Amino acid sequence: MxxxxxxxxxxxxxxxxxxxxxxxxxxxxxxxxxxxxxxxKTWTESKPYVLDPFGKRGEMDQGILRFTWLSLILVAKGYSIALILGTPIGFFLGLSKTFTKAFDPIIQILRPVSPLAWLPLGMVFFAKVKGVNISEMAALFTIALCSMWPTVLNTAVGVRAIPTDYMNVARVLKLSRWKTLTKVMIPATLPYMFTGFRLSLGIAWLVIVAAEMLTGRPGVGGFLWQQYNALVYEQIILCILTIGLVGFVLDRLMSVVERRFKTA
Amino acid sequence: MNDYLEIFNLKKVYPSAKGPQTIVQGFNLKLRKGEFVTVIGHSGCGKSTVLMMVAGLSTITDGGIVLAGKELDGPGPDRGIVFQSPSLLPWMTAKENVMLGIEQVFFTAEKAEREQIAEYYLTVVGLADSMHKKPGELSQGMRQRVGIARAFALKPKMLLLDEPFGMLDSLTRYELQAVLLELWRKNKITAMMVTHDVDEALYLSDRIVCMTDGPEAGIGEIIEVNFPRPRDRKAVMEHPDYYQLRARLIEFLEVHAHKKKPAALAPVSATAVAITA
Incomplete structure (x- = not known):
């Protein structure tokens, strides 16, 4: 027994x-x-959103998975920007002491700033840019900026941790700069980069709610805020559970990818 | 005339917390083409530093190195290096590791031809069946075999070996010494090796350079080793001169290598006096 x-x-x-x-x-x-x-009561009131997860009854009245999907798209865009910008910045930080001395202090100061603080600045940034959706641009700006740092810092650590032995091989063989980068440095840094990518994704998902709340975009976070303002509290908990569950799944998926590269 | 590698008055100074420290000083050595020379000395005496300066991986403070009539400046694939740790790139297979160098040196050759070179050398070192494995799947000894194949595949002017068998168990070490000796003989390549293993030095070398202890290490003695070639380990060990040479080497390492020590220690005790005074 x-x-x-x-x-x-x-x-x-x-x-x-x-x-x-x-x-x-x-x-x-x-x-x-x-x-x-x-x-x-939470369950009975949430039922229509859960049992018809892809339904659309209005802009701010959609099935929970439909909202999740909208949020995920926004996160994917912001997160991609974070990786595309963050990885090279991390490489520069890892490679150049001068670059580190110049930019590390400002990075350390910007890093702890909350997404709630960045979003208004994003709105200001894109207010006068023609032909863009200001709220979307501001949301992307915030997601990218907040989620970039783990990628930047982990990549930098990874570059600094490349064993001298590997670099000596490159020096002895007189590999070109490009070959040294692609054949030696990037593969050696990949495990660190992927740890950064996983942490960045976690933050990007965290930021989405704040971004949607402030911009009122449809999505899990936007829905949550709207229901709160409409004094319908049942769906707040539904949103929280959904956000948590999606975040958990994303983290698991990324750690599977991360483990694949650990052996490299 | 016959000198292939010439080392003139080599000096190495490292900056340290206590000011610049001279590791090696006044190191002069000439290697004939095709000669196998071993540098022996205690750990930390600076023998690896000398080898790394020849490799171009360590900067030269003073003096110069000439290889095949050209003064060396920085590292290059004309010197094949076997490091103590095999230094293979773990994300590449054994063959890809060897190919990386071949592509740099034989960039005009066809791809099939380059692959042939890699496969040939990997087969010669006994890895015909494991060339598509990654270093993580190979034993320490097999990894060092890849390291040896990678160095020879470059067809370098010179081979530099930095305690290549130091991390292996003695059986594997014996096997690899034989593999190395065979490849060296067939390729008629000039080789300079650093070791602290007396038997290894006697089995492989034409000459053994004994280094005194650092700081300011230099050459203490050079011993000619004239065992007939091709060598067989058993025959070498049964040679009438073997134990006499071995005793001479050990005596050097135990007694003469330290002879500079008291002089080097003197300034330290002087500062100690100054502090107490």
């Missing part, structure tokens, strides 16, 4: 944890947090 229980640990313990949290949730909504909908 004891043996079987231990074997089911992986299933029973998380269920127990979830049950405890749900219990606290019931208790809170019944006592001190009067506005908080209890789990049953």
């Amino acid at each position: 004891k043996e079987t229980l231990r074997k089911l640990d992986f299933l029973l313990l998380p269920l127990l944890g979830a049950a405890v949290i749900t219990g606290l949730w019931y208790f809170s909504s019944a006592t001190w947090a009067g506005d908080l909908p209890n789990p049953t």
Whole structure:
């Protein structure tokens, strides 16, 4: 009996944890947090969004997976910009002491700034640019800027950690700069780069909610904020669970990719 | 006339916390074409520093090195180097590692021809069946075989070996010494090796250069090794001169290598006095 229980640990313990949290949730909504909908009510009110996940009844009234999809597209765009800019910056930081001395202080200062602070600046940035969707550009600006740093810093660390032995091989064989970069430096740095990419993706997803809230774009975060303003609190929790679940899946996927490159 | 590699008055000074420190000084050595010379000395005496200066991977403070009538300036594929750790690129297969160098040296050759060169040398070192494996799948000894194949495949003017078998167990070391000796003999290549293994030096070399301890290390003694070639380990060890030469080398390492030590220590004790005073 004891043996079987231990074997089911992986299933029973998380269920127990979830049950405890749900219990606290019931208790809170019944006592001190009067506005908080209890789990049953949350489920009944969220049903239409979950059972018809791709439905579209209006711009701000869509199935939860449809909203997720819109958010993911925005994240994918911002995240791509972050990688395209962040990786070369990381390489420069790793390669050049002068570059590091010039830009590291400013990076260290910009890095901890919250997305909530960047977004208004993004709006200002693109306000006078013609032919663009200002709110989208501001959101992309914020996502890219906030999620870039782990990629930048990890790439820089990876470049600095390239073993002297590998560089000596390149020097002895007189490899061209291009070949040294593509055949030696990039492969040697890849494991570090992918750790950066994974952390960056986590941040990009974190930022999306803030970006959508402030710009009012349709998506999980935008939906959450709209429902809050409309005094419909049930779907806030649905959004939070969705955001958490998607973030978790993204992180798992990236760590699979990351592990592939670890052996390199 | 016959000198192929000439090292003139080589000097190496490293900056250190206590000011510049002279590692090697007044190092003069000439190698004939096709000669196998071993540099022996205690760990940290600067023998690897000398080799790395010949390789061009370490800058020369003073003096000069001439290879085949041309003064050396920086590293290049005309010197095949076998490092102590094989220094293979772990994301490439054994063959790709060897090909990387071949593509640099034989860039005019057809791709098939270049592949043939890589396959030939990998086969000669005994890796015919493992050339498509990555270094992570190879044993330490096999990795060093790739390192040797990579150096020879460049058809270099010279071979530089930096304690190439130092990290191997003795059985593997014996095997690889034989592989190296065979390749050296067939390719008639000039070789300079650094080691602290007396038997290895005797088995492989034409001459053994004994270095004194650093700082300011230099050449203490040069010993001619005239065992007949091609050499067989057993025959070498049974040669009447073997134990006499071995005893001479060990005596050098145990007694004479340190002879500069007291002089080098003197300034240190002088500062100690100054501090107490």
